[in-house]
Amino acid sequence: MSQPRTDLAPGRFPADFTWGTATAAYQIEGAVREDGRGVSIWDRFSHTPGKTHNGDTGDVACDHYHRWQGDIELMRRLHVNAYRFSIAWPRILPEGWGRVNPPGLDFYDRLVDGLLAAGITPWVTLYHWDLPQALEDRGGWPNPDTSKAFAEYADVVTRRLGDRVKHWITLNEPWVVAFLGYFTGEHAPGRKEPESYLPVVHNLLLAHGLAVPVIRENSRDSQVGITLNLTHAYPAGDSAEDEAAAKRLDGFMNRWFLDPLFTGGYPRDMIDVFGSWVPSFDESDLGVIGAPLDFLGVNYYSPSFVQHSEGNPPLHVEQVRVDGEYTDMGWLVYPQGLYDLLTRLHRDYSPAAIVITENGAAYPDEPPVEGRVHDPKRVEYYASHLDAAQRAIRDGVPLRGYFAWSLMDNFEWAFGYSKRFGLYYVDYETLERTIKDSGLWYSRVVAEGQLVP
Numbered sequence: 444m445s446q447p448r449t450d451l452a453p454g455r456f457p458a459d460f461t462w463g464t465a466t467a468a469y470q471i472e473g474a475v476r477e478d479g480r481g482v483s484i485w486d487r488f489s490h491t492p493g494k495t496h497n498g499d500t501g502d503v504a505c506d507h508y509h510r511w512q513g514d515i516e517l518m519r520r521l522h523v524n525a526y527r528f529s530i531a532w533p534r535i536l537p538e539g540w541g542r543v544n545p546p547g548l549d550f551y552d553r554l555v556d557g558l559l560a561a562g563i564t565p566w567v568t569l570y571h572w573d574l575p576q577a578l579e580d581r582g583g584w585p586n587p588d589t590s591k592a593f594a595e596y597a598d599v600v601t602r603r604l605g606d607r608v609k610h611w612i613t614l615n616e617p618w619v620v621a622f623l624g625y626f627t628g629e630h631a632p633g634r635k636e637p638e639s640y641l642p643v644v645h646n647l648l649l650a651h652g653l654a655v656p657v658i659r660e661n662s663r664d665s666q667v668g669i670t671l672n673l674t675h676a677y678p679a680g681d682s683a684e685d686e687a688a689a690k691r692l693d694g695f696m697n698r699w700f701l702d703p704l705f706t707g708g709y710p711r712d713m714i715d716v717f718g719s720w721v722p723s724f725d726e727s728d729l730g731v732i733g734a735p736l737d738f739l740g741v742n743y744y745s746p747s748f749v750q751h752s753e754g755n756p757p758l759h760v761e762q763v764r765v766d767g768e769y770t771d772m773g774w775l776v777y778p779q780g781l782y783d784l785l786t787r788l789h790r791d792y793s794p795a796a797i798v799i800t801e802n803g804a805a806y807p808d809e810p811p812v813e814g815r816v817h818d819p820k821r822v823e824y825y826a827s828h829l830d831a832a833q834r835a836i837r838d839g840v841p842l843r844g845y846f847a848w849s850l851m852d853n854f855e856w857a858f859g860y861s862k863r864f865g866l867y868y869v870d871y872e873t874l875e876r877t878i879k880d881s882g883l884w885y886s887r888v889v890a891e892g893q894l895v896p
């Protein structure tokens with residue numbers, strides 16, 4: 444059990460803390476038809492009229508595929524000791540399974556070697572939403588064969604990179620993949636099938652569980668985890684109804700994932716809430732899904748304040764907009780939510796380690812003037828959330844690392860290029876990167892290992 448770190452002065456982080464930035468393949472790479480890459484569901488979705496802001500696509504994005512060496516220099520300027528990126532499944536297996544595309548593996552081989560040469564530890568996310576379209580054409584995540592295809596993909600990648608990559612994240616945000624991709628249709632593949640939501644969640648978790656032993660076999664002595672988008676659910680009022688609503692939202696967003704991963708099964712109360720939506724599955728799946736992990740990756744942006752609703756079945760919950768600061772995504776700035784989430788995870792699930800795999804904020808940054816991009820609100824966001832993280836460490840949470848989202852402005856999914864999260868500003872005409880004040884500030888925090896003014 445992790446012990447309180449009262450030895451740490453306020454604002455100071457452990458000397459061995461992992462400091463990084465994070466990105467994802469489809470959001471930064473571009474080069475979508477280069478070197479044998481296959482089509483992904485986000486290629487198909489973003490090229491479908493009306494699906495993304497302004498019809499934006501990831502065809503070029505930040506052109507990281509050709510600029511990766513310069514981007515490593517951007518990381519060096521931040522003094523980070525780690526970099527979290529995802530591998531594009533369609534670059535490795537263009538049809539999703541079977542035929543391997545060597546130039547795809549070669550690209551990530553070069554990137555990993557370049558990071559290691561720069562003293563930056565690669566943290567690899569195997570799945571950050573860019574499913575090969577060929578697998579979607581065979582049913583996508585509702586088809587349990589896709590879980591097996593993911594394990595095959597994990598095998599190919601970890602056989603090639605597992606000698607040098609020792610930190611693996613199987614999936615990024617399965618809740619988003621399932622709910623936005625197959626329930627609301629806001630994300631690729633854009634399917635609006637509420638009955639598919641829970642089967643997709645199950646198949647994603649099964650894919651994760653099937654991949655864990657494969658990764659461990661091919662990448663000996665590596666750290667393996669999963670990244671979940673987690674929130675902290677607060678009742679908007681002090682009624683028993685609102686308390687119960689907060690518990691249901693917590694069950695929907697958090698416990699439906701955390702329980703099978705860490706406690707051996709889906710939460711009983713939510714099985715009753717979801718009723719007939721709960722898919723039938725082999726009980727043996729739960730043993731696969733519950734494969735022991737070395738860390739839990741947490742993407743935290745904002746909490747949820749909720750109240751009971753007579754509508755919105757079966758959850759009967761509605762979000763409440765409370766007073767406060769909001770980011771350009773319309774997300775409440777509430778660092779206490781990060782502290783409360785971290786301490787809850789430690790108390791209720793006791794993961795061996797927790798890593799904040801994403802935290803950051805979108806604001807409407809102005810283009811550089813005399814080489815500067817002033818983004819004081821983003822600096823404040825990072826400062827307040829890192830303070831919350833440090834308080835959690837002092838109180839005994841085994842928080843081992845923090846990845847700022849994101850290294851640079853990039854393709855923000857259905858929002859296209861309209862939302863800027865980067866520590867570097869990207870001019871999408873020239874693709875020039877310019878460090879923002881938040882990047883300069885973060886580089887000082889990382890260099891000193893403590894919060895700075």
Ligand SMILES: N#[N+]C[C@@H]1[C@@H](O)[C@H](O)[C@@H](O)[C@@H]2O[C@H]12
Pocket residue numbers: 467470615616742772801848855864
């Ligand atoms: N929106 N937003 C910002 C960020 C998104 O850019 C990442 O790809 C996701 O993992 C997660 O949703 C968080």
